[in-house]
Every structure is written in structure tokens, then in C-alpha cells.
Amino acid sequence: MASxxxxxxxxxxxxxxxxxxxxxxxxxxxxxxxxxxxxxLIGLVGSNGxxxxxxxxxxxxxxxxxxxxxxxxxxxxxxxTSLQRATQLSLVLTEAPASKNLTVLELISLGRQPHTSWMxxxxxxxxxxxxxxxxxxDLVELQNKNCYELSDxxxxxxxIARALAQDTPIIILDEPTTHLDLYHRAYILKLLKKxxxxxxxxxxxxxxxxxxxxxxxxxxxxMTVNNLAIGSPCKLIEKGKFDALFPxxxxxxxxxxxxxxxxx
Amino acid sequence: xxxxxxxxxxxxxxxLVLLACFLINISLGSVAIPLSDVVASIFGGEVExxxxxxxxxxxxxxxxxxxxxxxxxxxxxxxxxQTLFRNPLAGPFVLGLSSGASLGVxxxxxxxxxxxxxxxxxxxxxxxxxxASALGSFLVLLAVLAVTFRIKDTMAILIIGLMFGSVxxxxxxxxxxxxxAEQLQQFVFWSFGSLGNQSWEGILILSLCFFIGILLSxxxxxxxxxxxxGENYAKSMGLKIKRNTFIIIVATSILAGGITAFAGPxxxxxxxxxxxxxxxxxxSNHLILIPAVLICGAILMLLCDxxxxxxxTEYFLPINAITSLVGAPxxxxxxxxxxxxxx
Numbered sequence: 001m002a003s004x005x006x007x008x009x010x011x012x013x014x015x016x017x018x019x020x021x022x023x024x025x026x027x028x029x030x031x032x033x034x035x036x037x038x039x040x041l042i043g044l045v046g047s048n049g050x051x052x053x054x055x056x057x058x059x060x061x062x063x064x065x066x067x068x069x070x071x072x073x074x075x076x077x078x079x080x081t082s083l084q085r086a087t088q089l090s091l092v093l094t095e096a097p098a099s100k101n102l103t104v105l106e107l108i109s110l111g112r113q114p115h116t117s118w119m120x121x122x123x124x125x126x127x128x129x130x131x132x133x134x135x136x137x138d139l140v141e142l143q144n145k146n147c148y149e150l151s152d153x154x155x156x157x158x159x160i161a162r163a164l165a166q167d168t169p170i171i172i173l174d175e176p177t178t179h180l181d182l183y184h185r186a187y188i189l190k191l192l193k194k195x196x197x198x199x200x201x202x203x204x205x206x207x208x209x210x211x212x213x214x215x216x217x218x219x220x221x222x223m224t225v226n227n228l229a230i231g232s233p234c235k236l237i238e239k240g241k242f243d244a245l246f247p248x249x250x251x252x253x254x255x256x257x258x259x260x261x262x263x264x
Numbered sequence: 265x266x267x268x269x270x271x272x273x274x275x276x277x278x279x280l281v282l283l284a285c286f287l288i289n290i291s292l293g294s295v296a297i298p299l300s301d302v303v304a305s306i307f308g309g310e311v312e313x314x315x316x317x318x319x320x321x322x323x324x325x326x327x328x329x330x331x332x333x334x335x336x337x338x339x340x341x342x343x344x345x346q347t348l349f350r351n352p353l354a355g356p357f358v359l360g361l362s363s364g365a366s367l368g369v370x371x372x373x374x375x376x377x378x379x380x381x382x383x384x385x386x387x388x389x390x391x392x393x394x395x396a397s398a399l400g401s402f403l404v405l406l407a408v409l410a411v412t413f414r415i416k417d418t419m420a421i422l423i424i425g426l427m428f429g430s431v432x433x434x435x436x437x438x439x440x441x442x443x444x445a446e447q448l449q450q451f452v453f454w455s456f457g458s459l460g461n462q463s464w465e466g467i468l469i470l471s472l473c474f475f476i477g478i479l480l481s482x483x484x485x486x487x488x489x490x491x492x493x494g495e496n497y498a499k500s501m502g503l504k505i506k507r508n509t510f511i512i513i514v515a516t517s518i519l520a521g522g523i524t525a526f527a528g529p530x531x532x533x534x535x536x537x538x539x540x541x542x543x544x545x546x547x548s549n550h551l552i553l554i555p556a557v558l559i560c561g562a563i564l565m566l567l568c569d570x571x572x573x574x575x576x577t578e579y580f581l582p583i584n585a586i587t588s589l590v591g592a593p594x595x596x597x598x599x600x601x602x603x604x605x606x607x
Contacts (some may be wrong), residue, residue, distance in 0.1 A: 082503075091497070097493040099499065
């Protein structure tokens with residue numbers, strides 16, 4: 001039992017997400033129960049506007065849940081200070097950093113902020129963590145470049161490295177594969193898989209790359225209107241959960257290949 | 265951010281240039297004083313003419329110190345604005361801070377008449393000028409910030425800053441219409457900007473504002489670094505956005521407001537110096553940038569003041585005109601050279 005609690009890095013209990021308002025809450029999903037385990041790569045899919053970002057924002061405590069609780073490494077997320085959360089959970093957002101003048105090394109070092117003193121001076125431990133993050137994301141040759149010199153694919157690696165340097169058990173990424181070509185989309189998701197296995201991180205990402213995600217993720221979350229199906233990709237395919245993802249008259253899901261195709 | 269030691273030679277060179285500019289600034293003017301005598305006077309040695317001693321100690325040294333604090337302080341406040349507003353064009357002048365300070369001072373000088381000569385006389389001392397000017401810039405900054413929380417588009421914020429500028433100049437125009445020629449002249453001279461004629465008391469007040477402002481800026485260095493990634497990333501790294509934004513704003517308004525009160529609205533230093541400094545120093549770490557921008561601002565201001573006092577003549581130009589003449593081409597040159605301004 002104790003080891004199971006340790007293994008479950010993030011637990012959602014009876015979670016309802018959405019937006020509160022005076023006229024009545026807009027509920028996006030309710031009664032969610034799930035556990036995210038250590039070293040697990042979780043892919044979150046769903047069509048545009050279904051509420052993937054809302055779920056990720058709620059899990060990262062950027063947004064309050066309508067109901068229920070999120071347990072992060074044994075303690076309720078709402079009771080933690082923002083600094084405590086920052087040592088548990090790091091984010092890769094869709095937005096680009098405000099300043100493109102930062103060098104790669106500087107941007108990645110910023111990930112150490114929750115661990116540094118008020119001056120932000122880096123200790124030898126901080127430097128080691130930064131170095132590890134740079135090596136894991138294969139950025140050694142780019143580290144002294146400015147961010148405006150990099151391509152979208154390289155930038156995405158830099159953001160992931162920053163989250164790695166923050167050294168948290170959980171990393172949440174909001175659509176890390178947008179704006180990337182096929183090679184880089186596969187590259188980024190393979191990188192996430194490698195980090196989950198080698199560094200024993202729990203990595204949750206939302207994506208539109210369902211084909212690649214099915215092949216790489218340990219667990220998939222399939223979000224449809226008022227429903228969230230969670231399980232291993234194979235089981236979800238068997239249950240036909242992917243069929244409901246898009247309107248069947250336009251997109252068809254082939255269970256044997258695990259691929260989507262456009263219907264004539 | 266890593267290996268802060270490698271910036272030591274850079275800072276040594278900067279400080280030497282600053283010292284040289286300081287001495288040259290003191291030595292040049294309507295009466296040229298040899299550098300050796302300048303050094304002697306400052307360190308209490310023998311000076312060839314006693315009048316030189318008087319000029320140096322009561323006129324030129326206070327003026328040079330004001331230039332250092334005004335240039336450094338405005339440049340740092342510009343740097344903070346650029347990071348906080350995520351906009352390379354931000355600065356105390358563009359965001360209407362200086363107009364706010366002008367409005368405060370205008371209400372004080374031009375409105376003092378309404379309170380009668382005696383009361384007006386009491387109101388018009390160094391402290392009240394500072395408070396009016398700092399309050400004016402603080403209020404404008406708060407207004408700009410309130411808008412920032414609603415609108416995420418930074419271009420819109422700049423336009424709003426410019427609008428605040430127009431509104432304040434309109435109010436100043438209305439106030440001028442109802443005031444006496446004497447008051448008007450006092451205000452116009454203040455708005456030309458002047459580093460000279462500071463009493464040692466005034467210098468003391470200015471340096472108090474300067475040190476508090478710089479101290480708060482340095483305390484905010486880590487927060488400013490986090491803000492380079494944007495607010496959401498900063499939050500995700502545990503930064504208390506509201507508290508830190510408030511400290512940064514207080515630092516900026518103390519610096520910009522205090523300096524504007526003493527030296528008048530000085531244009532372009534806040535906008536141009538951070539960009540100029542970034543040409544020499546390849547880091548975005550505010551712990552390095554703040555002191556570097558500070559020294560560069562001080563150097564630029566000393567140089568501008570040296571030009572403004574028109575060496576070997578008895579004339580001097582408004583400092584505001586010189587900083588604009590130097591600053592505007594610098595910004596244009598940077599834009600043309602790099603095609604875009606980054607912060």
C-alpha cells in the first residue's frame with residue numbers, strides 16, 4: 001500500500017473542471033478519478049476546444065477545480081504554496097518566452113529558480129542539474145546561442161530542458177508538438193518517452209499527434225464531450241474510445257493499425 | 265548567468281570610463297580647469313586658483329553627481345519597464361511616467377498660486393517637488409498597470425501610455441492658461457531639465473531616492489529574470505507575481521519620479537541605454553544588467569551634460585534637448601542595424 005502511494009505521483013479524486021460564473025458553472029468534465037504513476041508517459045488527446053488545456057491548467061493549479069481534489073505526492077495541491085508546487089511540478093506552455101534575447105543556457109538556468117536563494121545565485125548542485133538537462137535534451141552545442149537564433153523544434157527542446165532543470169517529479173506539457181514537422185514531432189515525443197523511462201519522471205502532455213502518441217505513451221487520456229477515458233492505448237482501442245474522438249462521418253479510426261483516415 | 269566572474273574585467277573598464285567622464289565633466293565648462301587641479305580639489309589638495317576650488321566644490325561636483333544618479337537611475341528604470349511590460353520600447357518617458365511627474369509638478373508650481381503666496385512658498389521646497397513628481401509618475405504607472413492586467417497586448421499598453429502623456433500635457437496646458445507668467449516660467453525651466461544648481465541638501469534627497477530605487481531593483485533581480493519567460497512561466501516557478509510587480513513598480517516610480525523632480529523630464533536615457541548596454545554585454549541576467557545599465561546611463565549622462573554646458577562658452581543648453589539629440593539617433597541606429605529591438 002505504501003509503495004503504491006509512492007508510485008502514484010498525482011491522484012485526482014472526484015475532480016470536476018470548468019469555469020465558475022454567476023450564471024452557473026460551465027462544466028467541462030466531472031467526477032474524474034485517475035492516478036499518474038512514476039516514470040509514466042501520459043498522452044492527453046481530444047479535439048480542439050474540448051478542454052485539454054483546462055484539464056492541464058487545473059492539474060498544475062493554475063486554475064481552481066470546480067470540485068474534488070488533486071493530490072500531489074501525498075499532499076493536497078490547494079494546500080501547497082506556489083513555491084512548494086514549483087518543486088513538484090514543472091510546465092512547458094504553448095506560449096513563447098517573453099524575451100527571445102535569452103541565451104539557451106540562461107533560459108534553462110531559470111528552471112532552477114524555485115531552488116535558488118533570493119539572489120538567484122547558482123550552486124554547484126544547480127549547475128550539475130542544468131548540465132544534466134542540457135545533455136538529456138542534446139543541446140550542448142546550442143547552449144550559448146540566443147533563443148531568437150533557434151528553430152521551433154530546437155526551442156521546444158530548450159523549454160523541455162528548462163522543465164527538466166526545475167527537477168520536479170512531474171512535467172506537464174501543453175501541446176509540445178504544435179508548429180513542428182513530422183520528424184520533430186516524433187523526435188520530441190520520443191524524447192519525452194526517454195525522459196520518463198531514464199529519469200523516472202511522470203510526464204503528461206496534450207497533443208494532436210494521436211498516431212505517434214498511441215505508439216509511445218504508457219497511458220492515454222481521451223477527452224470527449226463530458227467524458228474522459230483513461231487507460232493503456234491498446235485497451236482504449238479495444239473499447240473503441242478513439243472512434244468517438246472525431247465525428248465518424250469525416251474521420252475513421254482503424255483499430256488494427258491504430259491510425260486515423262479521412263472518409264470519402 | 266553562470267560564471268559571474270567573467271564580467272569583472274568588463275565592470276572594471278566601465279568604472280574607469282565612468283571616472284574619466286566624471287573628471288572631464290568637472291574640468292570642462294565656461295571656465296576650463298586642468299584635470300590635475302580637478303583631482304587635487306576633490307581630494308583636498310592644493311589648487312592653483314581658489315575660485316576653481318569654489319566652482320568645483322559648489323557647482324560642478326554636485327552637478328556631476330546629479331548627472332550620474334539621473335543617468336543611472338533613469339536607465340535602470342527603463343530596464344525594469346522593458347522587462348515588466350515585455351516591451352523593448354518601454355521606458356519612463358514612453359509609458360507616460362515623465363508626463364505624470366510633469367503633471368504633479370505642474371499642479372504644484374502652477375496650482376501653488378491659488379493657495380496664496382505664503383502657503384505657496386512653503387509648498388515649493390525640494391521635498392514637495394519630489395513628492396508631487398513621484399506621486400504623479402506613480403499614479404500614471406498604476407493606471408498603465410491596471411490596463412496591463414486587463415489587456416495582454418503590449419502594443420496597446422504603449423498606446424495607452426502615450427494617451428496618458430497627451431492627457432497630462434493637456435491638463436498642464438489648461439493649468440498654464442490660468443497661471444502667472446512667473447509660475448509658467450518656473451515650470452518651463454523645470455521642464456527643460458537641468459542638472460545644475462543643486463544644493464548639497466538636494467543631492468542628499470536625490471541620492472536617498474536613488475539608493476532606495478536601485479536597492480529595490482537589485483532585490484527584484486531574480487523576479488525580473490523569471491519575468492523574462494512571461495508571467496505564466498514565472499508563476500509556475502513559484503514567483504509571487506503581484507508582490508514582485510508591486511516592488512518593481514515602486515522602484516521605477518521612486519527612480520523616475522525622484523529624478524524627474526530634480527532634473528526635469530529627461531528623454532530617451534531610459535529607453536536607449538538598456539539597448540546600448542545589451543550591445544556590449546551578452547546576458548539577460550538582471551543581477552549583471554542592472555549595474556551595467558546603471559554605469560552606462562551615468563556615463564552617457566555625464567557626456568550629454570559635458571556637451572550641454574558648451575565648453576569654453578558661457579552658454580548652456582537644456583539637458584533634455586541633448587539627450588533627445590543623442591538618444592533618438594541611437595534608437596534608430598539600433599533598429600536599422602538589428603532590424604528589431606529585443607529585450
